Amino acid sequence: MKRLLTFAAALCFLAACTSESPEPRVAVPDEGDPTWSVTCASGATPIDGVGDLELDCLGDEAATSVGPGGKPMIVVLWASWCVPCQEEAPEVEAFYQAYGDQVDVLGVDTADTRDLGRSFAEEFGMTFPSVFDPDEAVRIGLGVPGLPGLAYVNPDGTVAALVAEPGVTTESMVETAEAAFGLELA
Template structure:
């Protein structure tokens, strides 16, 4: 196999998020096992409204909105190259600050299986919903993926980050500024 053909196969396999191991086809791999349940949100998000989407983990309907504390809404997709770089950063933020700031992933314009493979591959432990029609992205006015919205407990959007390249540190700094917190 030529180096170009091998590189093309690696690139295609990396973009789909469908295979948990290199060289294993999705038919051989079975279904993804990732399943994080979604918590109910109660306040509608400004621009998004009273939206319910399927929880990516268990398929149950979940309201998209904050539940009594600040919420960081992360728009991602398995096919989004910058999202691959940002997934570990978002997970590290969640691990460090999830007790003070809720995190909700929004798998955007994607299939449920591809999204679940992505979440499994990156060890995501925060809940995510499936948004194949891009209602959240459009409602928030995010021009393209990735995007992060910092949402106050009342549903108002405090800050919107639409440039790729977020890090755990930049997410922490933005959350501090947006929500008046002192996360470290």
């Protein structure tokens, strides 16, 4: 009996390990281009590891300096094909809606296509700006091994905290931002 249970457990384990990942929910709309268009503001300060990098704004394609302006910034690395990014998108948006006046949020659509990125942003109702980074310059510069990833960047461009694992929630973003930036978000 014990062998049968061990064999059954092994089969369940193998089935879980070999099952395919769920399909991404985002698709390019059938009719026309995505309509999502949030403009970006250029940051004044380069981010340590990233440097003086300009990327196209995902929303309006304007050249955008990647870095903080006058307040702390959370850089959110995401892509339309990233299933954990899909799960986290509403959490990041909720953080931005609640605390965007105190902490800037900049999305970085990473290793994606512009249309899929804009469709993703449209589907999840993202109101924070995002830049388009098909070559992964920001992810590589920050040393984030894969997606998703969040960098908590001080106004002087130093990275105060890095979260490089899935499962981010609005609450965890608040906790990390308060600790990283010495703020009490209200």
